Amino acid sequence: MPVERVALGLHSAAIHLLRNVRRQDDAMRIGSAQASALSVLVFGGPRTLGNLAEIEMVRPPTMTRIIDGLEQAGLVERKRSAQDRRKVELLATPRGLRLLEAGRARRVAVLSQALRRLSSAEFSLLERAAPVLQRLFSPQAEATQSKAAAGAGS
């Protein structure tokens, strides 16, 4: 079955790719869940804690603690909603934005460096494969609305 051989290959490649890229996040000095949550706030805009928990597919108590850390680090601000005082609005601070952009640049740099080691034929192959891979499990393809385009998830 070639389908399953390709499936195994893609699975293994994805694991190794992320494993290497993720090392760069250490420089941010925040955990991966924090980085992912922050990226949603930076690239997707302010939202409530519950909404962010849903997007990140974690339970509210988990998000409470993720945000605790980000707030202590001065990367995110909590603000009680005026319309509904049960809700807490979350927004990235300028410092959070700068941190995330620097991290994204580092991640892309690692990947780009690996890509530059390829022959031009191999690179062109990946260039055409990338959009197909993105569609494979794109949020639109599923019923669930998954984490947005963020570009920094974990």
Place this chain on the structure above:
Amino acid sequence: MPVERVALGLHSAAIHLLRNVRRQDDAMRIGSAQASALSVLVFGGPRTLGNLAEIEMVRPPTMTRIIDGLEQAGLVERKRSAQDRRKVELLATPRGLRLLEAGRARRVAVLSQALRRLSSAEFSLLERAAPVLQRLFSPQAEATQSKAAAGAGS
């Protein structure tokens, strides 16, 4: 820079791919680190704790506890090496093997199902891209040498 666009695309695709595949692992009732370590033992054969820690890119104390859990669950056996009594040989039990094969089948099924939704041109593209992607961050490409064989780490 097309290189960086491809890098971003591959990164995002890898995140979504693994997120979807990993959901299947919940059925195994063991954590992802345990599943990954077990898969190395099953598909790559017995090895020492330190060697496994290196392959999995975690520190020995972390591997000690990962194996603690697997041993308690009856999926892995510890055995002092006869040649060097400092070393601990790890090997998957028959039950560990069965569990992992069932899990692998589920993961591959999810991926294969997604692949089957592609056109034959798209599939053929991924078929050729998969080996290139695997080489991108393959252990051989790095300084380390012993990490090879595994074949299924997660």
Place this chain on the structure above:
DNA sequence: GCTAATTATTAGGTATGCTAACGATATGCC
């Protein structure tokens, strides 16, 4: 045979996930 290196473990810290229970607020129903 004493010293140094290697291997795994224990101890203790942080981050990330969960459920259950709670306080504060909003909504609905009478």
Place this chain on the structure above:
DNA sequence: GGCATATCGTTAGCATACCTAATAATTAGC
């Protein structure tokens, strides 16, 4: 208006997974 109920976030307590530092056991070197 007022009470019951639902919703939102938090606290409390538990599990997994990662780390560094220190320790015990064993092997290797001189």
